[in-house]
Amino acid sequence: MRVLSGIQPSGSLHLGNFFGMMKKMIEHQEQEDLFCFIANYHAMTSVADGKQLAQGTLEAAANFLALGLDPEKSTFWVQSDLPEVQELAWALSNFTPMGLLERCHSYKDKIARGIAANHGLFAYPVLMAADILLFQSEKVPVGKDQKQHVEVTRDIAIKFNNAYGDIFTLPEPEIDDEVATVPGIDGQKMSKSYGNTIDLFQEEKALRKSVMRIVTDPTPVEDPKDPDKCNVFQIYRLFLNKEEEKSLRQRYLAGGMGYGEIKEELFVTVRDFFAPYAARRQELLADKDGLRQILADGRDKARHAASKTLRKVRKKTGLAY
Secondary structure (H helix, E strand, O other): OEEEEEEOOOOOOEHHHHHHHHHHHHHHOOOOEEEEEEOHHHHOOOOOOHHHHHHHHHHHHHHHHHOOOOOOOEEEEEHHHOHHHHHHHHHHHOOOOHHHHHOOHHHHHHHHOOOOOOHHHHOHHHHHHHHHHOOOOOEEEOOHHHHHHHHHHHHHHHHHHHHHOOOOOOOEEEOOOOOOOOEOOOOOEOOHHHOOOOEOOOOHHHHHHHHHOOOOOOOOOOOOOOHHHOHHHHHHHHHOOHHHHHHHHHHHHHOOOOHHHHHHHHHHHHHHHHHHHHHHHHHHHHOHHHHHHHHHHHHHHHHHHHHHHHHHHHHHHOOOO
């Protein structure tokens, strides 16, 4: 089973990135054919500073590797290192109805929040389709907000296959309902766009401040509390096994526990969980040439796989003559 996903290098890494996609992706490398990339073309829809994007790309790569991605067990590369993806995106554009893109929730949501409309933002799902279809991906782990884009990919692939034969594998989205939407400190989906994140590799003082800012209700300390309506509980449970989660739930229902107490526990849990990964991340970033070599090796593996699909596309469409 070939599994593919990517992450944008558009800022610091937060809990939503890790639990919503990265953790599951890294687990896939043990049993699946994992393809994982840094989506720096996609990041251009929100990052205009070239130096920031370049640095962010290296940091995103270091993040993945530090958290356990093994380039020997997977194919790991930077999106812009593969010219094949843009060529395929153009071919797919000619099979993408305007109405299909106009119905995409993500585009409409961004415009509603005041982000300026441009072609990159509008055509984002076509480039994402090229990322997926180029590698004949069968499974695409995504959050609920990205499910529609995988459905768009399927629609485009079907239209293309109807015209030229069975060129593309139809991908299936994989959504873990337990962590599909990780709440931010305000209860909305954790997102850099909302400014409500808890970042993984920030300084201890800043991490504690982020955790303490999690919005809670005014229930008195002595009263029972509803864990299912508590943002702190919904984040904390991501670090717990079933028995630990059950125990924490009972503490909520029993009363006598203040939100400050549980926030302090969450802070310590997050800090200690990511401490060894942070150390490994610093080692990787201290050797940027070594990091670039890992990405270059991944590029070569990815291009080898991509070329098989693109040869079929070029032959069927007449681009090869």
